[in-house]
Amino acid sequence: MVTSATSAPSTTGTTSGASATSTSAKGVSSDFDTFLKMLTAQMQNQDPLNPIDSTDYATQLATFSGVEQSVKTNDLLAAISSQMSVMGMTQLAGWVGMDARAVAPGYFDGENPITVSPNPAVGSDKTVMVVTNAAGAEVDRVEIPATTASYNWNGMDASGNPLPSGAYTFNLESYGSDKLLSTDQMEVYVPIVEAQGSTDGTILVLKSGAEVLSSKISALRDPTV
Numbered sequence: 442m443v444t445s446a447t448s449a450p451s452t453t454g455t456t457s458g459a460s461a462t463s464t465s466a467k468g469v470s471s472d473f474d475t476f477l478k479m480l481t482a483q484m485q486n487q488d489p490l491n492p493i494d495s496t497d498y499a500t501q502l503a504t505f506s507g508v509e510q511s512v513k514t515n516d517l518l519a520a521i522s523s524q525m526s527v528m529g530m531t532q533l534a535g536w537v538g539m540d541a542r543a544v545a546p547g548y549f550d551g552e553n554p555i556t557v558s559p560n561p562a563v564g565s566d567k568t569v570m571v572v573t574n575a576a577g578a579e580v581d582r583v584e585i586p587a588t589t590a591s592y593n594w595n596g597m598d599a600s601g602n603p604l605p606s607g608a609y610t611f612n613l614e615s616y617g618s619d620k621l622l623s624t625d626q627m628e629v630y631v632p633i634v635e636a637q638g639s640t641d642g643t644i645l646v647l648k649s650g651a652e653v654l655s656s657k658i659s660a661l662r663d664p665t666v
Contacts, residue, residue, distance in 0.1 A: 536645065540630040542660035545651035546575070547594075547629035551606035554593040558628040561587045562615035565622055569614040570594070575607055587615075608649040628659060 540556075547555040561568045565587050572581040572594065581599055585592050594611070596604050611627040635646040636655075643655040 534636060536633050536636060536655075536661065538664070539633055540662045540664045541633050541645060541647065541653070541658045542628050542630050542662075543647070543651075543653045543658050544626050544628050545631060545647055545653055546608040546610045546649040547631050548647070548649040549594075549596045549604065549606055549609055551596065551603070554595045555609070555611075556630040557592050557594060557611045558589070558630075559585060559592060559613050560589055560625065560627070561613065562617075562622040562625070564617045565615035566618070567616040569616070570627070571612045571614060571624075573610050573612070574604075575609075580604055580609070608651075630660075630662065632664065 542558060547557065549555055557570070559568060559570070568585055568587045570581075570583050570585050570592070571579060572583075574580050581594075581597070581604075583599075594609075598604055611629055612624055613627050614624050615622045631647040631649050631651070633645050634648050637644045637646065637652075641654060644652050645655055645658065646652050
């Protein structure tokens with residue numbers, strides 16, 4: 442459904458761009474005809490005893506031609522930009538439904554585990570994953586291997602009780618000789634539900650409700666594999 446919604450605006454945008462370019466081209470053509478009529482009238486009504494230098498006519502014609510060419514160039518660039526934007530959104534539509542890895546809250550559906558990607562601080566010999574719910578309350582705290590290997594969180598609290606579906610944030614506490622070195626939010630795989638265009642770039646809306654720039658996505662995976 443999302444992919445279809447993305448495609449529809451693309452087609453409309455392309456049509457509008459082509460229409461605008463066509464209208465602009467007609468305007469330039471009409472203005473050039475008017476310019477030639479005015480230039481002819483100027484030549485016909487000039488003072489015979491003090492005729493205008495032919496160089497002035499050439500300068501006027503060259504100036505108008507330059508403006509005309511600039512308008513056409515701008516129209517062409519606008520059309521190319523529009524087409525590139527459409528192509529970009531079409532490509533990103535293929536991301537919808539994929540799992541994106543980013544520093545963002547994950548989404549637990551009440552059944553399937555969430556894959557997190559720890560990144561321990563340099564010199565750490567112990568790492569603890571702290572899980573908080575959407576309200577910011579801690580719901581789980583578990584020691585995990587001090588490596589960058591992915592870890593699957595099963596959606597259980599510290600007592601082994603299943604937690605409700607919803608958004609959860611994962612932070613990694615890195616320890617060295619029992620001293621806390623750093624606390625960093627972890628990257629999490631979250632399903633992509635929508636792609637949006639913005640002045641800052643393409644924004645991906647994740648199932649947890651988070652919005653992340655596409656440039657901040659570090660990995661993609663097919664959830665069906």
